[in-house]
Amino acid sequence: MERVLNHSIQKWLDATLTYDTIKHQNHDAIEDALSGMEFPNSKMEDWKYTRTQKLNQGQWILQGSEVNSDPEFQAVSLVKTKIRPGFFGCLNQAAVTNAFSLDIASNESFDEPFHFVIKSIEDWAWTQPSFELTVGENASAKVVLHFIGKLNGFCNALLDVTMMEGSHLDLDIIQDNDDSFFQILDIRVDEASKSHCNVLTHTLNGGWTRNNLWMSLNGEHAHAALSGFYLPQDGQLIDNHTVVDHRVPNCTSNELYKGVLYDKSKGVFNGKVFVRKDAQKTEAYQSNKNIMMSDDATMDSKPELEIYADDVRCSHGSTTGQFDEEALFYLRARGLSALGAKQLLVSAYVNEVINRSNNAEVVTFVKQELSARGRIIADEV
Amino acid sequence: MIEINDLKASIGEKEILRGLNLVVKPGEIHAIMGPNGSGKSTLASVLAGREEYEVTGGEVIFNGKNLLEMAPEERAREGLFLAFQYPVEIPGVSNMNFLKAAVGEVRKHRGQEALSAKDFLALVKEKSTLVELDGQLAHRAVNEGFSGGEKKRNEVFQMAMLEPKLAILDETDSGLDIDALRIVAQGVNAMRSPERSFIVITHYQRLLDYIVPDVVHVLYKGRIVKTGTKELALELEEKGYDWIKETVA
Numbered sequence: 001m002e003r004v005l006n007h008s009i010q011k012w013l014d015a016t017l018t019y020d021t022i023k024h025q026n027h028d029a030i031e032d033a034l035s036g037m038e039f040p041n042s043k044m045e046d047w048k049y050t051r052t053q054k055l056n057q058g059q060w061i062l063q064g065s066e067v068n069s070d071p072e073f074q075a076v077s078l079v080k081t082k083i084r085p086g087f088f089g090c091l092n093q094a095a096v097t098n099a100f101s102l103d104i105a106s107n108e109s110f111d112e113p114f115h116f117v118i119k120s121i122e123d124w125a126w127t128q129p130s131f132e133l134t135v136g137e138n139a140s141a142k143v144v145l146h147f148i149g150k151l152n153g154f155c156n157a158l159l160d161v162t163m164m165e166g167s168h169l170d171l172d173i174i175q176d177n178d179d180s181f182f183q184i185l186d187i188r189v190d191e192a193s194k195s196h197c198n199v200l201t202h203t204l205n206g207g208w209t210r211n212n213l214w215m216s217l218n219g220e221h222a223h224a225a226l227s228g229f230y231l232p233q234d235g236q237l238i239d240n241h242t243v244v245d246h247r248v249p250n251c252t253s254n255e256l257y258k259g260v261l262y263d264k265s266k267g268v269f270n271g272k273v274f275v276r277k278d279a280q281k282t283e284a285y286q287s288n289k290n291i292m293m294s295d296d297a298t299m300d301s302k303p304e305l306e307i308y309a310d311d312v313r314c315s316h317g318s319t320t321g322q323f324d325e326e327a328l329f330y331l332r333a334r335g336l337s338a339l340g341a342k343q344l345l346v347s348a349y350v351n352e353v354i355n356r357s358n359n360a361e362v363v364t365f366v367k368q369e370l371s372a373r374g375r376i377i378a379d380e381v
Numbered sequence: 382m383i384e385i386n387d388l389k390a391s392i393g394e395k396e397i398l399r400g401l402n403l404v405v406k407p408g409e410i411h412a413i414m415g416p417n418g419s420g421k422s423t424l425a426s427v428l429a430g431r432e433e434y435e436v437t438g439g440e441v442i443f444n445g446k447n448l449l450e451m452a453p454e455e456r457a458r459e460g461l462f463l464a465f466q467y468p469v470e471i472p473g474v475s476n477m478n479f480l481k482a483a484v485g486e487v488r489k490h491r492g493q494e495a496l497s498a499k500d501f502l503a504l505v506k507e508k509s510t511l512v513e514l515d516g517q518l519a520h521r522a523v524n525e526g527f528s529g530g531e532k533k534r535n536e537v538f539q540m541a542m543l544e545p546k547l548a549i550l551d552e553t554d555s556g557l558d559i560d561a562l563r564i565v566a567q568g569v570n571a572m573r574s575p576e577r578s579f580i581v582i583t584h585y586q587r588l589l590d591y592i593v594p595d596v597v598h599v600l601y602k603g604r605i606v607k608t609g610t611k612e613l614a615l616e617l618e619e620k621g622y623d624w625i626k627e628t629v630a
Contacts, residue, residue, distance in 0.1 A: 330465065332453040333463055334483040336482055336483055344474055349473060
């Protein structure tokens with residue numbers, strides 16, 4: 001069957017032909033899905049607040065990321081990630097540039113984190129790394145995906161996480177991209193019963209960043225924790241779209257995203273929580289908080305709660321405002337400069353999120369990085 | 382130490398201080414009493430540099446410098462300390478980090494070297510004992526979950542850490558039981574020195590049993606209408622403020 005593709009989609013697919021990509025096991029289905037799509041634009045609900053023109057206009061050159069892992073992993077030759085509903089997810093699956101698969105065997109417990117550094121260094125580089133992670137029954141692990149994007153680049157990354165019964169995962173995502181760098185990160189987590197997954201997205205920097213995190217609670221007594229912070233400045237954009245899908249009874253989820261927005265930056269938060277009809281005794285908490293440091297910064301925050309069960313405890317909230325003037329005055333009245341007082345308040349504000357990580361190395365690294373860049377004040381005397 | 386001349390201040394359209402005069406010399410403790418709404422807390426706020434208040438007239442000279450031209454932090458660094466009537470809770474900011482920053486700024490301004498971590502902790506230990514502040518409180522977030530008494534003791538603890546030249550206590554006695562009041566007063570008394578002055582703002586005479594003032598002023602409708610010795614406070618306690626209002630009217 002001949003596929004007729006939307007012009008813009010065709011252009012992106014044509015651009016994938018210059019690189020020897022890694023095949024997906026459902027390649028045809030993915031091309032079918034793409035053929036019915038349009039390039040994301042502001043008329044689509046999912047892209048209402050995030051502009052994509054500049055990304056679409058880039059003269060991208062598909063190539064592999066430079067991936068360093070500790071311990072070392074062999075790249076895989078066939079990708080098996082679950083087909084995504086959106087354009088960029090499918091685009092990644094249609095033309096994967098780097099693929100890694102990590103299986104934690106049942107009952108294995110690792111104290112040392114698995115650490116991947118995924119780097120893009122060339123100007124106009126377009127990379128599409130793909131990660132599959134399975135945490136076996138009653139296994140426990142810590143995984144870090146540390147993205148570094150240099151110059152004018154675009155990293156469209158995808159990660160599938162499968163949590164088996166009773167498994168435990170701490171997943172820390174570090175995004176440290178240049179001011180002109182584009183990144184899309186699409187994460188899907190499937191949790192079996194009694195599994196516990198803690199995902200934390202540390203967005204240290206980046207010109208244009210869109211994160212999709214979709215967590216599905218498929219077995220009873222599973223827990224999903226998801227959090228993130230962002231400190232965009234200048235004209236940066238940070239967009240976090242999350243979905244927590246409570247499909248069965250007795251699961252819990254806890255979500256906290258916090259941002260401090262400077263200059264002319266823009267933030268988007270869209271957090272959906274679904275509680276299906278059968279998902280009785282669900283406990284789901286969601287919170288998005290933002291501090292605006294400039295009159296020119298904007299934040300679009302949209303928490304959405306859809307509950308079809310009747311015996312649940314759910315709450316969601318979103319606040320966007322300025323710093324507490326009383327707190328600022330109090331600190332200044334003790335001798336701190338206005339800037340120093342704000343920095344101290346920003347640090348406390350952001351630390352609440354960073355401290356939700358169970359990976360002590362990451363916590364230390366992130367705090368040191370932010371403090372070295374003058375974004376926060378390192379804590380502890 | 383401080384010289385306030387014909388100070389006028391308002392908030393919004395409302396004039397609260399209407400030509401206040403006050404001179405406090407080094408080592409002196411002045412009590413300012415007065416009925417509700419007389420301008421006591423406004424005076425404290427204006428001296429500390431709260432921006433909601435507009436100064437419409439007069440001047441304040443603090444150790445030879447024009448106080449009203451300074452930002453709040455400059456006033457603090459110059460040695461002015463305000464113990465808040467309602468200390469602010471700041472979740473997430475540890476008392477320690479905050480104090481380290483504050484002490485650092487003040488020392489830098491005075492041309493002193495930064496304290497080592499060890500010396501800083503020793504100082505914390507010494508000063509927190511002064512107000513019987515539990516060591517744990519010092520490590521918690523600023524005032525978060527503190528009882529009323531703990532918050533006020535924390536104010537005096539911070540004052541002891543910063544060693545100001547002039548401390549203004551804004552109704553530090555409000556909401557304190559007698560034990561907490563005694564501890565707070567003990568902290569203040571331990572800091573009395575010929576170089577340090579205090580302005581103690583209070584509604585009740587009770588505090589002045591513990592912190593004995595050199596001079597007592599009565600503030601009414603934004604002006605000091607009566608000045609006397611500590612016996613004036615006792616007289617006010619006995620007779621209330623009505624007789625003052627009548628004499629002024």
